[in-house]
Structures are given as C-alpha cells and as structure tokens.
Amino acid sequence: MPTKSLFPDIEIPNVDIWTLLFERKDRPYPDDKVIYLDPDTNRSYTYAQVRATALDFGKGLKANWGWKRGDVLALFTPNCIDTPPIMWGAHWAGGILSPANPGYTAAELAFQLKDAGAKALVTQKPFLETAREACKIAGIDEDRIILMGDEKDETARFKHFSSIKNFSGTSRFRKAKIDPKKDLAFLVYSSGTTGHPKGVMLSHTNIVSNVLQSANAGDYQLTWTGQKDGQGDKILAFLPFFHIYGLTVLCHQSLYSGWQLVVMPKFDLERFCAHIQNYAITFAYAVPPVILQLGKSPIVANYDLSSLRMLNSGAAPLTRELVEAVWKRLKIPIKQGYGLSETSPTTHTQRWEDWQSTIGSVGLLMPNQTAKYVSAEDQEVPAGQTGELWIKGPNVFLGYLNNPEGTANALTSDGYFKTGDVGHQDAKGNFYITDRVKELIKYKGFQVPPAELEGILIGHDDVDDVAVIGVYDESQATEVPRAYVVPKKGVEAGKEKEREIVEWLGKKVAGHKRLRGGIRFVDMVPKSASGKILRRLLKEQALKEEKDDVKAKL
Incomplete structure (x- = not known):
C-alpha cells in the first residue's frame, strides 16, 4: 500500500496565490512587519509595501500593455527584493511568471522566452545586453524590457518597473479571475535528458498547497516574533529565486509566515558569515556545497554564527560526514528535505527534533500526499527495499509545457509523479534518496x-x-x-x-x-x-x- 503522510491532512483552500497571501483573515503579523531586506543598501519592504507595490505594478501591466490572463512575464535577474512584488503584481493581473537563470547566455535565455511564449522581460541593468539580444532572437520588442533593482537606465530608454504604474483611472482595473487548479502561476524550467530545458507548469493550487504543507509540517518552529530582539526569525536568502526552491520556501513562505528575509544576490561565504553575525540570522536554507564550506573553510572562524538555530539542506543529497563536521565545529544542527520543481517543490522534511537521529534521511512525507517506491517493473516494493520514488498530491505539477510525451512519461493515469530518484523508506516512515534513475x-x-x-x-x-x-x-x-x-x-x-x-x-x-x-x-x-x-x-x-x-x- 502507498505510504500516506504521518502528518494530519490540512485543508487546501481553492484560492489563487494573491488571495492566500493578501486577502487572508488569519495573518498573525502586522502590516508594518519588514519582510524583505537588502543588507547591502538597507532598502526593505514591509508587508504593506509589498502589497501596494504589487498592486500598482499589476494595474500598470493592464494599463500600459493590456495585460491579459495567461500572459507570461519572464524574469532574468539575480536575487532582488523587488522580485516578490513584481511576480505577485503579474499574478494579480492574471499573468504567469517564468524566472530564468541570470547566468544564461542570450541563446539559452531566448529558448526559454520562445518556449514560454513570454510577452515581456524584467531584468537588471548589468544583464541588459544579454536580455536585449535574447529578446531580439525571441521576437520580443525592446519596449517590453523593463528594469528592476537599484540601477536605472540613464538613457531612459528602458523603464524601471516602478514606473510601470497606473496613476489614474485605477477604479476601472480589477484583479483577474483565476481558476486556481487550472491556471498557471509559474513556468519554471527544469533541464531534461534530451538537452532542452522543460517548462514545468505549476498552478496556483500547486504553490498554495506547498506553502501550507510547509507551514504545517516543515519549518513550523520558525516564528514571526520572539527570539532575542523580538523581531522573530530572520532567514538568510541566497538560494536563487529563479529556482523553485528559492521561489517557494523563501519568497512565498516568508510572506505567509511573517519571517524576515535578508536577501543576498548570490552566495559568497564571507558575506554569508558576515550577514549572519550582523543581522543575528537564525535560519538558512542551504545546499551541500555550502555545508561543506561551513565545515572546512578558515573564513568561518572569523565570525560569530551562534545566532543560527538550524540549517536546512536540500537540492542534493547530504552526507552524514558533512552534518557531523559542522556540528562538531559550530554546534549548528542541520536537517534535510527533499523536493523537485515538479512538486512545487517540497515533499519531505526532517522534523527539527529528528535531525540527529535520522541523519541521511530526507525525513517524513509532508501532509496531503501519498508516495511509494516502485520497481523497474512498475510494482510497488515494501519498506526497506529499493525502488523509484513516485509521489501524488495537490502540489504535483500539471505537466510539461509543449511536451505531451514528457508529461505522459512523468505522470501516471492515477496522478503519481515518477521522480526518477531511487531510494527506500524505513519502518518509521523516514524516506531515503540514494541514487537517480535520470542521467542528469x-x-x-x-x-x-x-x-x-x-x-x-x-x-x-x-x-x-x-x-x-x-x-x-x-x-x-x-x-x-x-x-x-x-x-x-x-x-x-x-x-x-x-x-x-x-x-x-x-x-x-x-x-x-x-x-x-x-x-x-x-x-x-x-x-x-x-x-x-x-x-x-x-x-x-x-x-x-x-x-x-x-x-x-x-
């Protein structure tokens, strides 16, 4: 029999992302709570500022560009505190967000723009040349390229997103009507073994589900108030927002739960350590190469990282040796989770209290999901035996864009997603990932x-x-x-x-x-x-x- 989550099921409301985040009646924190902070410029957004900026941008999309439900807005940028209001403004207007890796060449970016059918692109000034070249290849007019971040275009040829607003006649614009289960919120791109990235179609319900699943089973011990300064937990955000890991667990989860996100444009060990010390960071989502540096780099010894309550590692398997090395050196606990772009992303997480007793495990299956390990003959294998992990739940994607064959190969007729990852579960319901079926x-x-x-x-x-x-x-x-x-x-x-x-x-x-x-x-x-x-x-x-x-x- 497939394994059900040991966590109790939760109610998943039939609402879009905007409604979940900005029209909820049970938000526990105030409007003036600072959610996103840029430590390099000290620029920040409170909850109220995020909502107001997103609303202005959404109305501006409709007023300036006649934005319609289902239009795709691409993002080509490193992490920036402007990303959340831009994406939620596009959602308000009925749009779909497609974030792209800022390390892409023009040809790689152009492929995504064309495949997604992007109508416009938001980027930062240092990436403008690549963005222009890609848009030319993809057939997107230059007047549909706009800027975000702190630098503006001195020539005034490329507008800043903050100027894409509707200052008059706001009453005539209304939030787009969304079918949460069918309408897409994100098109994130996941590389396939064919060589071309695949557009992973994530609905509003997919993201809403995963935010609530994580809030009820993942990092539920993080709080919006308390800790030493009374400001609650502070999360250091360096995982890329163009990746579903950063999009959901950082951007969405922080606003839903009221955590303060200290945003780094990209990872740098010295800055990482300095920000933890200077901002009393209490939690960070990480990846094994970062854990490795914390365990071995001499740079770490120059900083006080004692404010960290826990680290969460994901995106790749984490070895016992790395966990124990960091614990021995810094006394920082590290737990692990698991997920994929196709599952919005998080499906499993270690509980805080289990981090030491289940090292090597990705933890327990999160609420509202079922999972099973399956043999090469598509037969379920019992606990303890190795097989490919299949998962079913409201967070599982709708399919791959323009790729019916890939979708048919990934999703079963009864709704299971074949992860391509191999592992097993133990008698206590802890899941282990040991290898990959895929060649990626x-x-x-x-x-x-x-x-x-x-x-x-x-x-x-x-x-x-x-x-x-x-x-x-x-x-x-x-x-x-x-x-x-x-x-x-x-x-x-x-x-x-x-x-x-x-x-x-x-x-x-x-x-x-x-x-x-x-x-x-x-x-x-x-x-x-x-x-x-x-x-x-x-x-x-x-x-x-x-x-x-x-x-x-x-």
Whole structure:
C-alpha cells in the first residue's frame, strides 16, 4: 500500500496565490512587519509595501500593455527584493511568471522566452545586453524590457518597473479571475535528458498547497516574533529565486509566515558569515556545497554564527560526514528535505527534533500526499527495499509545457509523479534518496543535461565523438560534468587541447554547465546496439581513473 503522510491532512483552500497571501483573515503579523531586506543598501519592504507595490505594478501591466490572463512575464535577474512584488503584481493581473537563470547566455535565455511564449522581460541593468539580444532572437520588442533593482537606465530608454504604474483611472482595473487548479502561476524550467530545458507548469493550487504543507509540517518552529530582539526569525536568502526552491520556501513562505528575509544576490561565504553575525540570522536554507564550506573553510572562524538555530539542506543529497563536521565545529544542527520543481517543490522534511537521529534521511512525507517506491517493473516494493520514488498530491505539477510525451512519461493515469530518484523508506516512515534513475548531473543543486553539452561539444572542429557524465568532486561536495572526447584523427590530445575545448564550451553555456570535471580523451565512446551512450561504463571508468590517480600520488 502507498505510504500516506504521518502528518494530519490540512485543508487546501481553492484560492489563487494573491488571495492566500493578501486577502487572508488569519495573518498573525502586522502590516508594518519588514519582510524583505537588502543588507547591502538597507532598502526593505514591509508587508504593506509589498502589497501596494504589487498592486500598482499589476494595474500598470493592464494599463500600459493590456495585460491579459495567461500572459507570461519572464524574469532574468539575480536575487532582488523587488522580485516578490513584481511576480505577485503579474499574478494579480492574471499573468504567469517564468524566472530564468541570470547566468544564461542570450541563446539559452531566448529558448526559454520562445518556449514560454513570454510577452515581456524584467531584468537588471548589468544583464541588459544579454536580455536585449535574447529578446531580439525571441521576437520580443525592446519596449517590453523593463528594469528592476537599484540601477536605472540613464538613457531612459528602458523603464524601471516602478514606473510601470497606473496613476489614474485605477477604479476601472480589477484583479483577474483565476481558476486556481487550472491556471498557471509559474513556468519554471527544469533541464531534461534530451538537452532542452522543460517548462514545468505549476498552478496556483500547486504553490498554495506547498506553502501550507510547509507551514504545517516543515519549518513550523520558525516564528514571526520572539527570539532575542523580538523581531522573530530572520532567514538568510541566497538560494536563487529563479529556482523553485528559492521561489517557494523563501519568497512565498516568508510572506505567509511573517519571517524576515535578508536577501543576498548570490552566495559568497564571507558575506554569508558576515550577514549572519550582523543581522543575528537564525535560519538558512542551504545546499551541500555550502555545508561543506561551513565545515572546512578558515573564513568561518572569523565570525560569530551562534545566532543560527538550524540549517536546512536540500537540492542534493547530504552526507552524514558533512552534518557531523559542522556540528562538531559550530554546534549548528542541520536537517534535510527533499523536493523537485515538479512538486512545487517540497515533499519531505526532517522534523527539527529528528535531525540527529535520522541523519541521511530526507525525513517524513509532508501532509496531503501519498508516495511509494516502485520497481523497474512498475510494482510497488515494501519498506526497506529499493525502488523509484513516485509521489501524488495537490502540489504535483500539471505537466510539461509543449511536451505531451514528457508529461505522459512523468505522470501516471492515477496522478503519481515518477521522480526518477531511487531510494527506500524505513519502518518509521523516514524516506531515503540514494541514487537517480535520470542521467542528469547535479552541480550544486543545478541540473546539467549531458545531452545538451554533448550536442554543443560535437560541433567543435577537433571532436569526433563525445559523452558527458557527472563525477563526484569531494572537495566541492558536488557532482561536476566531465567529457569523454574522441578526438578527430590527427589532433594531438593533451592538456593544451583539453584547456582549449573547456574554454570554448565555457563561452557557450551558463556557468554551472562548464566542464569542471575536465576532459578525458578516449578511443571510443561505449554505446549500445541502438546507439545509446552507456554512461554506466563511463562511470566505472571514472572510478578506476580516480583510484589510479590516488595510487600515482602515493
């Protein structure tokens, strides 16, 4: 029998995100509570300011651009405190948000803009050149590019989002009517093994469900008031808002629960530690590479991190060794959770009190879900046995945009999502993730599709054939992409050629897709009779190479 959550089911109201966040009657904190704070500029938004700014922007979209229900607004920006009011303003106007990785090249961004059918793009000034190039490729007029953040365009050619407002005739604009179960709130892009990112269609109900599931089973011990200064828990937000992990657990959960979010544009260890010390940060969502640095970097010793009550790790498996290293050094507890873009994202979490007794587990299934581990023959396996994790619940996505085949392969007829992750559960209901069915490489929580890199590398003049796999880099506590290249006849394979190809590829892809695992030159790429690359054999070869390297150093 499928496993039901050990947490009691909760009521999921049939409302859109705006209604949940801004029309609720049970909000426990006041209008003037500061929710989003930029520690570099000290600029901030209270709850009331978020709502007012979002409302102005939503009305401005309708007044200036005739925004309609279902229109897609793309975001191309690092973390910024302007992101929440922009996305909720678009939701008020009936729009769909599609956030993109600010590390994308123009070609990568253009693919997402075209696939999502984006009608406009919001970016920051430093990213304007790439944004303009991508919009030109995607057929989006430049007057539909607007700016956010602290820098404005001196030429006044590109408007700031704060000027996209409707200052007159506001009474004629009304909030769009939304069908929460069917209308999309977000189109987030998750890389697939075909090489092209897939648009994950998340409805308003999907996000509303996950916010409430987390509030009732996840980090319910975080509070909006109390702690040493009476201001409640303060969350350090460096996880990217363009990723569903940051979108839901940071942007949405903070406003729903009244936590203060101290927003970093991206991760930097020294700033991370300084902000914890200076702002008395009490909680942070993290990823294993960050945990690794907390356990080993000498920088950490220069700061007082004692205000941290707990860390939550997600996006990739966390080892016992990392948890125990940080606990031994800093006495900071670390718990783990699990989720995917397709599940909005969080499906499992360790309870605070269980962090030490269930290290290695992703915790318990959250409310209103059922899950099962399934064999290769699609038969459910009993507790303790290994299988692929399938999940069903109101937070499971509607499907992949423009990809009926991918949707059919991912969702069963009775509503289960096949996660592609392998593991088991124990007798107490704790779930474990041990491997992946999918071939995706996970670099620091980012998904890297091998086929995409192979498709680009095969275009290099000196490459005859190529296969890409993920190899584990212990020093970074993450997988990194490595290419196995068959060089063209007459090409001298060596360190110089490796460096040249690595740099060549690096100019064509986002930073997280670079060949940090280097290149190995081989005589042939192992393939099946049907031509499929046998990555398993390459992984075995990589392990042998690693052992040989260790022996050579002895």
